[in-house]
Amino acid sequence: MDTLLDLLNSRPLVDGEEQDALGDPAGGRRWAREHGGEGSLAELALLRETRDILRDVVRGERSPAGLSPLLEGVHQIPEITSEGLQWTVEAPPHARLAVEVVLAWAATEKHMPGRLRPCANGACQLFLLDRSRANRARWCSMAVCGNREKARRHYERTR
Numbered sequence: 526m527d528t529l530l531d532l533l534n535s536r537p538l539v540d541g542e543e544q545d546a547l548g549d550p551a552g553g554r555r556w557a558r559e560h561g562g563e564g565s566l567a568e569l570a571l572l573r574e575t576r577d578i579l580r581d582v583v584r585g586e587r588s589p590a591g592l593s594p595l596l597e598g599v600h601q602i603p604e605i606t607s608e609g610l611q612w613t614v615e616a617p618p619h620a621r622l623a624v625e626v627v628l629a630w631a632a633t634e635k636h637m638p639g640r641l642r643p644c645a646n647g648a649c650q651l652f653l654l655d656r657s658r659a660n661r662a663r664w665c666s667m668a669v670c671g672n673r674e675k676a677r678r679h680y681e682r683t684r
């Protein structure tokens with residue numbers, strides 16, 4: 526679940542300039558390894574592609590069907606264990622992490638529909654997953670975007 530949000534948020538704006546945690550091979554491979562990946566260049570390329578499609582899908586700018594090519598060649602293998610029925614996802618090694626992210630996105634949409642969304646601050650490129658009961662979170666971070674928005678409204682009221 527957190528890899529999903531981390532991947533979506535790996536292209537933040539910092540002082541108005543976009544940073545990309547997956548932008549250079551060394552940093553990108555480190556990011557992948559820190560999230561349980563193998564750290565290959567093929568994996569990094571796939572992670573970038575997955576991220577950019579997912580960002581459009583979560584923003585509602587692209588059909589979720591755009592994710593389907595990422596699941597080509599992926600299988601689920603059933604196995605009976607002492608814990609009962611277990612499904613193991615089989616994917617090419619370089620694709621495993623990206624596939625896990627797509628599956629995490631699908632599970633989030635199923636179990637928490639509408640709760641993964643873009644930050645309401647138009648000048649912010651981050652996403653949030655609202656786990657609260659009220660389901661009214663609008664900002665990636667109350668401390669950063671929430672306060673900025675409040676200050677902006679205050680300024681408009683008092684002008």
Ligand SMILES: [Zn+2]
Pocket residue numbers: 644645646649650651664665666670
């Ligand atoms: Zn934000």
